[in-house]
Amino acid sequence: MNKRKVTSSDVAERAGVSQAAVSMILNKKYNVSFSKETVQRVENAAEELGYELPKRKTRREVRREKLLVVLCPNLTNPYYVMLLQGIESRATEQGFGLFVCNTQRDLELEERYLKMMPGLNPQGVIYACNPSRCFMHLVEELSGKIPFAIINNQNEKLDVDAVELDNAKLGRLMAKHLLELGHKNVAYIAPPLTVRQKQRSKRVEGFLKEFKDAGLGENVIIKAADEQIDKDIPGIDSEYRIGYDLTKELLREHKNLTAIAGLNDMIAFGILDALYDEKYKVPGDISVMGCDNTLFAKMHKVYLTTIEHFVIYKGMDACDIIMKKMNTRMKRYAEIEPVSIYHVEYEPRIVVRGTTSYPHSKKRKINTRK
Template structure:
């Protein structure tokens, strides 16, 4: 006996929505009208029931994910969100890590022109936006980027400037007036790091004297990042040691991210000081180890898992529209998640120095 063909109405009845809504979700159209739960339910039920649509039969099924590193749980969380969303949509993914190597990014862009590739997602702002915009003429591209950095691509934005101001205002409200910012390479190729610093700097300047911001940076090459497993921890450790020696009146250290902050914490404790009694420490990203009882890091939540999912949804909309072409002025789609300060035990009132 021939098996009954599964219809959109069958899926709609199972999920509890209209067949028109099911059709829109499976076609990745107007997804902002539906909740994550509804979208996931439609894809799960359609897969379980064996439904096949013209959208499921598209030739290009592979999504290329590009990220600088998988060591930092920040990028691991973004990738996990992308993988989760790709799975419910029946998409295969291929992961490339560049370690901030420009030549590697070029090679990835060349690979992305293969006929089997349906789209590309950068888990960071591309280092060569012109090259990626050229790729976007033939292959749909989405990036997870910085709100203040307009690269002419569809992006899921993180407002890094706002994140910096959140941390600065928190420390200032506690009474800190001598604050240090500790970062890996700080240049135009790493706009998120620069924007966080600018957010801190502007907030502290607006507060006025005697508030002061010191800057400590360390240049890290792509080769070093590739060959050194704990490079961010090492960087935070070394910069904190330097900061304590050169600016002993500093009472709070802000690390470029949580991984660097862990190195800062170890350096402070190894030097015989306590947190937050002697020094307050902040990070950015709210990666999962920051909530551990032995860490308790005050940090900024960017909702990176959800951002990874949104990047795949945005890419799918472009793939379904078959719209990789150069976008007209004003036609770039930008999705933003609001930052949230997560206050834990690593920050407190400053000591008298």
């Protein structure tokens, strides 16, 4: 018959003290004072009963928590929430926890999070967008020790595993749809088009190129928000406000527009509201389209024409890449560890709904207000 293992409760009962006191005395916690008599009594009780302190987990064992880190530029755009949903669903299947770092497009925050990685020692890191160029050397250095996956703009040359997005192709698809409907005088609304946010510029360039190829490049109005917006902490309605405010400006400056495209769905929602407030009919007077096919775009009151590029699947794929890299490092079939770069890309598709149509042949009569 197996002898019952002696516990700290048994020692506490024998010594006539609390279980907490036993733990502190036997673990030599000197921040709490006990009388010599109490210490002696506990140590004698432990020796008489044959009590052994539980083995402490080594530092190596403690850090084996299955953890993935995700660096996100913001959490106000449903696009990034969808990415996280895809990442989390796959991570949960594999028993991993997520640690989300919201950089808010702030360079100091991004650098701080990257420098935390060795201490956190996650099993993998996923960038939900392109890393800032000034930290690429750090990302590539860390990726030699921790598997990295980046959901990035295809035009960037990175020596890191990536789920790629051809932003220029998304812009071209948007333009093709409007051109096929017969729109010739259009506008494109975007967040700040800075060097740091090259993926935005690529989407705009793709849109503009398609119109230039059709001989209508001069008919496209590009309306981008002020650079200061990216320096402020993003609010829940930041991109919506860009769409709303810049549409109001467009309507004052240009009377012959038949379509307005937003760089993403959130901007398109702002465009729609500004048009409704100014009594324009969509798509009767002006067509509107967005990009990303977020949840709200499907709602019947909105029913936005947009571009589907399978955001949730990209999150899953980024997670799968991390798992593959981990397995490669654990199972070696050669003396040298193989270096493999994974690249995954989805073909985007247009989702035509109720906000785009053929332009009216006659100009809309603008109501003059007193």
